[in-house]
Amino acid sequence: MNKSRNKLMDILSCPTCHLKFSSDNKTCTSCKKTYSEYDGILAPINDSLIQEEIKKIIEKEKTIKEKIKDLIPMPDERLWSQSSKKIIKKILLEKDPQASNCYVVNMGSGVESFYKKIFSKHDSLIRIGIPHEGNVDAFGDAMQLPLRSNSVDLFFSSSVIEHLPDPERAVSELFRTIKPGGLIYAEIPFIGAYHMAPNDYQRYTISGIESLFNRHGFEMNEKGICSGPINALLLLVQHAIVEAIPFGPIQYILRLILTWVLHPFKYLDYVFNRFKWGEFLACNFYYLGRKPL
Numbered sequence: 001m002n003k004s005r006n007k008l009m010d011i012l013s014c015p016t017c018h019l020k021f022s023s024d025n026k027t028c029t030s031c032k033k034t035y036s037e038y039d040g041i042l043a044p045i046n047d048s049l050i051q052e053e054i055k056k057i058i059e060k061e062k063t064i065k066e067k068i069k070d071l072i073p074m075p076d077e078r079l080w081s082q083s084s085k086k087i088i089k090k091i092l093l094e095k096d097p098q099a100s101n102c103y104v105v106n107m108g109s110g111v112e113s114f115y116k117k118i119f120s121k122h123d124s125l126i127r128i129g130i131p132h133e134g135n136v137d138a139f140g141d142a143m144q145l146p147l148r149s150n151s152v153d154l155f156f157s158s159s160v161i162e163h164l165p166d167p168e169r170a171v172s173e174l175f176r177t178i179k180p181g182g183l184i185y186a187e188i189p190f191i192g193a194y195h196m197a198p199n200d201y202q203r204y205t206i207s208g209i210e211s212l213f214n215r216h217g218f219e220m221n222e223k224g225i226c227s228g229p230i231n232a233l234l235l236l237v238q239h240a241i242v243e244a245i246p247f248g249p250i251q252y253i254l255r256l257i258l259t260w261v262l263h264p265f266k267y268l269d270y271v272f273n274r275f276k277w278g279e280f281l282a283c284n285f286y287y288l289g290r291k292p293l
């Protein structure tokens, strides 16, 4: 068993009664609820629609577009701000995923090369969610986390909250599962086109993010622009062009070319992110909050 899955076993719990349960028998000894397993990966999930979605992801045959994607992967469409990079580095030093008593969880996110590179250094970092790319240690529903209360030291949630039908419930679950003194680092889009994974429900302003997490008890440490206004404008233009093309493989190749061509302009955000103007038009924001002791 790999390191991250081993670590998950320490904090895994039944999403129905929140009590510790063993993954061996897939049945909670307290509430007797039995959970599924897909491809040898446990899925402690109650929502039948999410289970259907996982089955679809696993059974789906690769399209021509996906085969091209495997050969020529898409570079990151976003450029992370210097302040967000600094924070990610700082919190991974404070809450070291490799330390024995420290549990760092990546909730559903981290498919970009930016995160892949950072997370590859931490093989004890737990990943749960419904992945469209890469592996998870357990399939999980962000609105009903299969984790014990007060067990997580640091949660990463990048571009996940916009895809949840009930973000309030998800943030209350983050608050329940994080240890007192533990951290949540979230990235949520503000200006951006509709994107399906498989559904897209909401956007947040910089004040909206703070208010969302505050409502559930978190104390804000920092917030700011993660990807800036030029990034937002370029992605809108790119989406407007690409989405007009109905044929998947050509759509992918054009998106690939536009991402490469437009990428250098995104560095202008290193200047614009410093001004208030940047906050009015940013692509997405980051939020770092702490659960009070």
Ligand SMILES: [Zn+2]
Residues within 6 Å of the ligand: 014, 015, 016, 017, 018, 019, 028, 029, 030, 031, 032, 033
């Ligand atoms: Zn139970």
